[in-house]
Amino acid sequence: MMVNRTEVLEEIRGMMRRGATPVSLLRMVIARHHPENVTGWELMNYLTEAFALPLDKASLVHGWKSNGSGELSDARVNVLLLPAILRTAGAWDADARETGEVGRWYPPLLEPPAASVLERDSHFGISENGWNQLAESDRQTFRAMGEWSKQMLIAAESLAALAEHLQRRIAELEVGPQT
Numbered sequence: 039m040m041v042n043r044t045e046v047l048e049e050i051r052g053m054m055r056r057g058a059t060p061v062s063l064l065r066m067v068i069a070r071h072h073p074e075n076v077t078g079w080e081l082m083n084y085l086t087e088a089f090a091l092p093l094d095k096a097s098l099v100h101g102w103k104s105n106g107s108g109e110l111s112d113a114r115v116n117v118l119l120l121p122a123i124l125r126t127a128g129a130w131d132a133d134a135r136e137t138g139e140v141g142r143w144y145p146p147l148l149e150p151p152a153a154s155v156l157e158r159d160s161h162f163g164i165s166e167n168g169w170n171q172l173a174e175s176d177r178q179t180f181r182a183m184g185e186w187s188k189q190m191l192i193a194a195e196s197l198a199a200l201a202e203h204l205q206r207r208i209a210e211l212e213v214g215p216q217t
Contacts, residue, residue, distance in 0.1 A: 041070050047088045051130055054089070057207065060119035061102075061112040063088075068104055078102075085119070090129035095122040 050063045058066075067084050068076045078100035085096040098118050101110040110118075123130075161169040162180050169177065 046070050047084065050084065050088050054123060055131065059112075059116045060085075060123060061115050064099060064102070064115075065104055073104070085123075088130060089123045090126040091119075091122055095119065 046067060050058075050066060053063055053066065064081055067081060071080070078097075081099040082093070082096040085091045085099065086093065095118070098110065098115060102108040102112075102115045106112075162184055164172070164180075172180075
């Protein structure tokens with residue numbers, strides 16, 4: 039059976055718009071081909087073409103195997119690829135805006151995070167005088183803690199958006215689509 043690459047690319051973009059995980063996209067690509075013929079290179083090519091991923095991100099699939107024997111677990115691949123795919127949404131999701139396709143779950147993740155609050159106070163609540171009296175190593179520690187806090191806030195916001203999506207999806211499955 040000949041695989042229509044364009045159809046597969048459209049299908050994995052649509053799956054992502056509806057909230058599929060990166061691993062479920064990879065499994066769908068494998069299912070559309072003869073599984074023994076799908077290499078890490080082929081999966082990487084699908085990711086770069088479908089989502090405009092940089093090669094360093096797409097190449098992560100070389101450490102994953104659909105049977106679980108790879109260096110990277112399904113969860114780790116999802117954690118590593120999902121943010122990269124969402125960062126490039128402006129490139130691969132333009133057609134959804136044109137067609138008015140609904141069901142996209144990720145727009146809240148693309149908005150500027152509340153973590154930007156941390157960037158407003160470069161001295162982390164310490165007065166200018168107090169900040170200047172700190173040793174450079176202490177200032178570096180504060181900056182590192184601030185960066186870590188910002189990453190944790192971004193992760194929490196992402197998880198909250200995903201949880202909200204899952205709650206809506208569960209409600210749809212239990213009572214049918216909401217109109």
